[in-house]
Each structure stands twice: as C-alpha cells, then as structure tokens.
Amino acid sequence: MxxxxxxxxxxxxxxxxxxxxxxxxxxxxxxxxxxxxxxxxxxxxxxxxxxxxxxxxxxxxxxxxxxxxxxxxxxxxxxxxxxxxxxxxxxxxxxxxxxxxxxxxxxxxxxxxxxxxAGLEQELQFPSLGLLVSGGHTHIYLIKSTSEFVLLGRTLDDAAGEAFDKTAKLLNIPYPGGKIVDELGKLGTVDPKMFPTPYIKNDNLDFSFSGLKTAVSLYVQANTELRLPMMGIPDSETDDPEIVRRRNNMFASFNYTVANKLRVKVDRALQRNKGVKSLIVAGGVAANSVVRSVMSDVADKFSIPLVLPSLKxxxxxxxxxxxxxxxxxxxxxxxxxxxxxxxxxxxxxxxxxxxxxx
The missing domain is CATH 3.30.420.40 (ATPase, nucleotide binding domain)
Known part of the structure; x- marks a missing residue:
C-alpha cells in the first residue's frame, strides 16, 4: 500500500x-x-x-x-x-x-x-500514554490503539510551544524562537525559583501557561538590559558577557520550569493509568533537550520505555x-x-x- x-x-x-x-x-x-x-x-x-x-x-x-x-x-x-x-x-x-x-x-x-x-522508526505499543507538546497544543492522551485516543488533559489557555516563542519575542529574538531558547539555555545555570510553576497544585491533568508567560514578561520588564536592541540572534562574542550570562540563566530557568510543569502532570497521569506500556512524547517541543531529559526520567521512574520521534x-x-x-x-x-x-x-x-x- x-x-x-x-x-x-x-x-x-x-x-x-x-x-x-x-x-x-x-x-x-x-x-x-x-x-x-x-x-x-x-x-x-x-x-x-x-x-x-x-x-x-x-x-x-x-x-x-x-x-x-x-x-x-x-x-x-x-x-x-x-x-x-x-x-x-x-x-x-x-x-x-x-x-x-x-x-x-x-x-x-x-x-x-x-x-x-515515532512508529516510522520503532514499534508502538498499546496502551500508551501520550504527551503532545507543540506550538498550539499541550495534551495528554491515553492511546489505546492507532485509532483510539482518549483525551485526559489539555491546555486551558496557551500551549507550551507558544510560551517558548513568546519568551524569545520578549527579548527581540525572531520567530520561531523556541529552539534558540533551548540552545542558549544549555549554556546557563538553572534558578528553580526564578519563575513560578503555575497550575500544578490541583488534582487534574490540564495545563496553563499564561501565568508563566506573564511572569517572564514581568521579569523582562524589570531587566530590560537582557532585551536585544534590535531583532536578531544573541551573539556571545560581541554582547556584554554579564548580560549573556544572565540571559542564558533566564533561558535555562525557563526551560526547567516548562519541563517541570510537564513532569508533574505526566507523572500524575501515569499514576492514574496503570498498565500503559510506554510513554510517547511528540510535537515540536518534544525536540527540546530539557523536556526530553525530564520525560526520560519520568519513564524510568515508572519502568516503561520513552518513545520519541527523531528530531526531523x-x-x-x-x-x-x-x-x-x-x-x-x-x-x-x-x-x-x-x-x-x-x-x-x-x-x-x-x-x-x-x-x-x-
């Protein structure tokens, strides 16, 4: 066929x-x-x-x-x-x-x-738990078969990918900025308290990223020197070293906060859906290095394989x-x-x- x-x-x-x-x-x-x-x-x-x-x-x-x-x-x-x-x-x-x-x-x-x-490159097992993280959606599914997807949780406002791109835009980094946030975040140091992790102190599987976007906006307003003078890609060779360090720390902390929010909800979903055979993570944000690492830890905790499509x-x-x-x-x-x-x-x-x- x-x-x-x-x-x-x-x-x-x-x-x-x-x-x-x-x-x-x-x-x-x-x-x-x-x-x-x-x-x-x-x-x-x-x-x-x-x-x-x-x-x-x-x-x-x-x-x-x-x-x-x-x-x-x-x-x-x-x-x-x-x-x-x-x-x-x-x-x-x-x-x-x-x-x-x-x-x-x-x-x-x-x-x-x-x-x-991911089935293009490896065998899919059912039932599985699926986390979709993209520019427009952040959903958790119980995947029973290739044609049976049960929605367990969804974003109530903004998606994770949008939060990445809007964070980059606040600093005058061009669309799509999520990849740049990930790459520069690798060079920074995480401050777990820099940004709040909203909408996790509940008992549901839904997401909300609007509060995190607001927190980032307020942080940039209070630290305007981190914003590029004109739209472009940060250059560590020509920018002030202290500004570069602080900006990278901000990106590292933002990556951590998003991944931690995803971790809390996926962990909760796996606790409630015993017997799933794998954790599938997909969508544009699934290419984020911190998200991939954190989801690997979650899968290991529940002794199930993490299934990820290749980056392409x-x-x-x-x-x-x-x-x-x-x-x-x-x-x-x-x-x-x-x-x-x-x-x-x-x-x-x-x-x-x-x-x-x-």
Whole structure:
C-alpha cells in the first residue's frame, strides 16, 4: 500500500510517501523566513504559500521516486486542527488527486499523527500514554490503539510551544524562537525559583501557561538590559558577557520550569493509568533537550520505555500524516469527498467509514 501524506495545517508544507508502513521520501517547504518578519504566522500569507508550494513539491517527490499519481493507493491529508485556510489548501489538493486517480482518501487528525510518528522508526505499543507538546497544543492522551485516543488533559489557555516563542519575542529574538531558547539555555545555570510553576497544585491533568508567560514578561520588564536592541540572534562574542550570562540563566530557568510543569502532570497521569506500556512524547517541543531529559526520567521512574520521534519528525511534516493515514487505511477507514477541514478550537470528529477489518 502506497500512501501519500499531505501536511498544511500551519506554516509548513509537507508531502511524504509511506509504503506498507515504511518511510520512503518527503518534501518540505518551510515558511519560517516569511513569517519571521511579522513575529508569528500570518494565516493569509501561509495559505497562499501552501497553494504555491503544493503542486511543485508533489511533482518533485513523485519524479524523484519514478512514480506517478496513478501509483498512489491512499491519499492522507491533515484535516485539523489548524489554520482553516491552510488546511483547505491541503484538503482541496488531496481531494483533487483522489478524484483524478481513484485513490482512497483519508483525513488525519494532525495531533494524533504527531503521536504515532515515532512508529516510522520503532514499534508502538498499546496502551500508551501520550504527551503532545507543540506550538498550539499541550495534551495528554491515553492511546489505546492507532485509532483510539482518549483525551485526559489539555491546555486551558496557551500551549507550551507558544510560551517558548513568546519568551524569545520578549527579548527581540525572531520567530520561531523556541529552539534558540533551548540552545542558549544549555549554556546557563538553572534558578528553580526564578519563575513560578503555575497550575500544578490541583488534582487534574490540564495545563496553563499564561501565568508563566506573564511572569517572564514581568521579569523582562524589570531587566530590560537582557532585551536585544534590535531583532536578531544573541551573539556571545560581541554582547556584554554579564548580560549573556544572565540571559542564558533566564533561558535555562525557563526551560526547567516548562519541563517541570510537564513532569508533574505526566507523572500524575501515569499514576492514574496503570498498565500503559510506554510513554510517547511528540510535537515540536518534544525536540527540546530539557523536556526530553525530564520525560526520560519520568519513564524510568515508572519502568516503561520513552518513545520519541527523531528530531526531523517532531515538527510538522508530511511523513507523520502519511504514516497515520496508512495505519487508518490498513484498518479499513476511509473518507468521502464531504471531508471537512477542522480549525483549531474544534474537536476533530471520528467520522470515517470503515469498509473492512484489518
């Protein structure tokens, strides 16, 4: 079974091929440079960039693999959650291909795809506990199978990835700044008391990062010298050494606080869900070095393996959509051409048609 995956939920245009569960190839067009000028993703621009990139990436991908559209058995597309205009670009492209080739169409939950992406490189075990940490979402799931995800906890306001990017922006570091916060934090010293860890003294599995964002904003207001004079990347060779040291300490402390918040809730979830066979951590923030280290400690505490996608499969990509689509298609799930895009803030429905058993 040859499955094409199409990802266009935000600012990455990704297409990839998976054959019988094995990754073959992918093409990815990033819009980071375009949106960095605005300090964040501009939905209208992102949609137009997807429209421009999709045909070219598809032709390059198929040509390099000596394939044609008629070779496709399944076309999987991210149908949500995401920016609606962006999702529609990928969805309409997928429907056009399916209509012209006769390939089966399957809409993929973008969030679930992140969590199953590790299956491209290692065996997934069920049931598992899944932590999704990205720019738009911070969710905990009980994953019973490749098509059964039970939401246990979610962010009530801002996501972890957004907190990283907004922290960088406060210091005049360009979007997306989360990776820079992680890298510079490695050079700093953690002060566990620098920032509070809000919304952990409760008994639920939900998250809140708005309080942490406020604490960082107040800290920067009180220490304006840490802010770069103009937008750019901190340079340890030209900046004042004391400023560099303090800024890196701030990043180290911020990394620690986010990871500690995640640790508390995941630990609580594992205590309440005995018998899970692994801890899966996915999404863009799963590439953060401190988060990976802390989650490894949590998994060790409960004597279960930590399952992490490789760094290239943590951020939005077509391979995760192709693999998730393959798993669903293998179990007999399909969509018709009434398939709708589901914007962020709405629950992605499980409205498949099942045509056969695995």
């Amino acid at each position: 040859l499955c094409l995956g199409i990802e266009s939920s935000c600012d990455e245009t990704g297409l990839a091929l998976v054959r019988d569960g094995k990754f073959i190839a992918e093409k990815l067009a990033s819009q980071v440079d375009v949106h960095a000028l605005f300090g964040g993703v501009v939905p209208e621009i992102a949609s137009r960039e997807h429209l421009r990139a999709l045909p070219a990436l598809f032709n390059e991908l198929m040509s390099e693999q000596s394939l044609t559209a008629d070779d496709l058995d399944v076309i999987a597309v991210a149908r949500g959650p995401g920016l609606q205009g962006c999702l529609l670009m990928g969805l309409n492209f997928a429907k056009g291909l399916a209509l012209s080739t006769g390939a089966d169409l399957i809409g993929v939950n973008h969030l679930w795809a992140h969590l199953t992406a 499969f943590c951020t939005d990509n077509g391979a995760m959509i192709a693999y998730s689509g393959y798993l669903l298609a293998q179990d007999g799930y399909r969509h018709d051409f009434k398939l709708e895009a589901i914007p962020r803030g709405r629950v992605v429905p499980e409205d498949w048609t099942r045509i056969s058993e695995k």
